Amino acid sequence: MIPELGHFALILAALVALLLGTLPLLGAHRNRLAWVAVARPAASALALLVTFSFACLTQAFVANDFSVVYVAQHSNSLLPIQYRVAGVWGGHEGSLLLWMLMLTWWAFAVALLSRQLPEVMVARVLGTLGLVAFGFLLFILMTSSPFERLLPGAAEGRDLNPLLQDPGLVIHPPLLYMGYVGFSVAFAFAIAALLSGQLDAAWARWSRPWTMAAWCFLTLGIAMGSWWAYYELGWGGWWFWDPVENASFMPWLAGTALIHSLAVTEKRGSFKNWTVLLAISAFSLSLLGTFLVRSGVLTSVHAFATDPRRGVFILIFLVAVIGSSLALFAWRAPKVGLGGRFALVSRESLLLTNNVLLVVACATVLLGTLYPLLIDALGAGKISVGPPYFNAVFVPLMTPILFLMGVAPFARWKEASVPEIARAVRWALLPAVVVAIALPLIYGAWSALTALGLLLAAWIVATALLNFAERVRHTRAGRSFLAAALSQPRHFFGMHLAHIGIAVFVVGVTMVSSFQEEKDVKMAPGESVDVAGYHFTFKGVRAVDGPNYAAARGEFDLAVDGRFVRTMHPEKRNYHSSAMPMTEAAIDAGVLRDVYVSLGEPIDRARPEGEWAVRVYYKPFVDWIWGGCVLMALGGLVAMLDRRYRIRSRAAATVATPAGSQQA
């Protein structure tokens, strides 16, 4: 009964989405305020219906209703409750419903938090979101309904893939989708601007917080996925340039370009066309990612079960959404005014350079990801493109961006001078070089690549601090340094915090790649092994039972300099539902390093109390990778909370208008 209600709710939602996608847009076009007013309530109703549908599916999982095909495929009565809930998005159909949930919640948020925007604008934004929602709901209802029944119902479910039975599944997809889907709001704002012909700095100011929010979520979502792969897969890797990973990275690169471009459009009214194009591109890349992951066009360890029919549908959807938005852009773009002037060397031009480089990076990832398909389609052979390619091309691409990150904050708007910038940043050069030379030597081996990474990271931090200090000095006006520092606008804090986050990330990547150590040894209980000064003593293995698995649990004592630190318990699990054994590594995480132990197999299968093959890792600074991402997202959050965007304070700041007319 409940799954049917959920299904019905989806059908209703599709109708509401269609309504939302047509009436307000037509109303905005013809100035029919009654139709325009449909937008907000329709968006709320849509969110309600989809949430209800999602709740029905969740109920089916929690109640172990194996007469629903999707539940039977992805759940099991022995599955712990948190994985029964997270299992809702463990497969293709459910994850699409999660997509929808996120889309409707974003739309609802826009409906709720946009009181200060003109109704007509809001109508266009929500209308666009409604059209996207309609397309997706149609896709779900026609090819991927999670509510299909299995009659007679299965006695027991097939269980959730053991790799997914982890807290990571509870957090990573929702975070990631919040980001992925969040770019639809920036997209909707761009479309609304194109439709109305009203492309100006005001549009950029409204659009910016929404874009920043989506970007923050996406940053955290990707970081979470990377961290999850690291501790779950058992061999210490954290990024594999897998097509699905690339599918989330490309919108991130475009989104980063977008938030910088919006800054210029808001401040100076320039780059309007370019910003709109980036907004369309970021969401288009999200949709493209959805296609790549679910159509079977590329092989990936993450790909959902594929069905060519679904691929065709998504492709048609892609053509409809992206094709029409690009056509709209091509039609409107020539009519848009130029905006403020700026010199060849200025903050605007440096930000534009940043944009170009980020777009090139994004295009490179797209090239590498689609290249095997291109060659195959052209009949020119069959090759594979993996991490060696991406790692080789990405570093040279990133280097100029990282360098410019330190320089641009010193450039003035409209017109800057190179000598002036050089004079401001020269103090940052020395500490950067010192770090680049000293740190690798401390860790044992100096190499040019390591030094480059550290040089850039230190450069970014040094210039950020310098820039901050300079600004405090100039705006001090007799207060104490600290008071002046704390009174700086939030967007300024946010910018530097996010940039420092990138520097932290670069340090993590550089140090881990250069100085990680790994040892494969066979150990009998009582024996020990040393890695990078960490002493592991193997105490043996014993059998333990989990809720839906049986495991061999190893015990290792970790000691440093003769001092006992802690006991670590790596496991080798055998889930009842799957033949493949799962490795659960034991990790001792620290600010400056992780040490990682994972169990291989017993040397003699009949004697598990004897010797085992063990792998131990020393990974310096690896947590800086994700720590850097968290700082980035934090920086974004702080910037987003700037006073400029707060609804209350805007009322005081804007020009007073006579009662009865709309605020611009």
Add this chain to the structure above:
Amino acid sequence: MKLLLPLIFALFFASTATAVDSATEAALAADPVAEKRLQHLSEELRCLVCQNQTIADSNAELAQDLRREIRGMIRDGKSDREIIDFMVVRYGDFVLYRPPVQGNTLLLWGGPLALMLLGLAVLLRYLRRRAARVADDAPLSADEASRAEALLKEDNPK
């Protein structure tokens, strides 16, 4: 407890008796130098069964067989080049984890640099043209200025 452990392991490993992971192989290696070379070579070859992993990381049967082959070839004194060629002759370019630099990958390897240079060139041209174009804007005449003021004083219908 004494019986439970072997029992669990018997069940546990019954289905995976011949599946040996690369960690175990490495741990059992007789010759650590050869093993290092094996590791390095394995990281350059793609597993054709689990297609997004190298044969170093994959535990598929084929990956184990190929690792064994490579170990044998290292013992026979074959060079790295010869071993890689051996694999490519049998499995094609697809087996290379790093795409080779050849005719059909010129676009791949050259693309990023070409894109960057193109992007920067277009940018430079655009910035120069823009600076020139906006410079043509003349300041408002006195007539236009007073008209502008009058407009600003009115209600803004938006």
Add this chain to the structure above:
Amino acid sequence: MNRYYWILGAFAALVALLAVGLGLNPRDVPSPLVGKPAPAFNLTVLATPDKTLGPKDLQGKVWLLNVWASWCVSCRAEHPILVDFSKKSDVPLIGLNYKEVRGDGGFDMSKMSAEEEKKFAFQRANAWLAQHGDPYKLTVMDLDGRVGIDYGVYGVPETYVIDKAGIIRMKHTGPVTPDILGQKIMPLLAELNK
């Protein structure tokens, strides 16, 4: 037509690529051995364990090599088609039994001697063919998979078409379906036998 329409054009090209991609199989790896001589081998024949067979023995004839094993589920699916084929065609179908014991995954190879493995493999292969029918003129036994590697085998079953000069002309990965047999293999055999 302003220059912004170029972007739309680029997008159209991308869509075309993706549409073509939907019809392709990214997991399928074409063999570089097509057009090259069939790698030599000298393996024991299942029916007559004291004799061996290799491609040189089939020189001058067009023949098919089918890689199979009793533990392979897809082989069971294609087997009736092969049995049917063998009844209707003169073209010799040679079976290459691939890792009969080792590939099964249910045996601890460290506990089995080479003799035991050989005996066990022959036993299993014979039993399977007795049960499901024997379309093969002869089957040879590749116990450790070495010959499989030489032939670039990565997913059993696989089928090769080899011509009179001993050159591999076609390789098909995966079970042979009636479509593949009718539309690809039979025409090729007819052409090679002219």
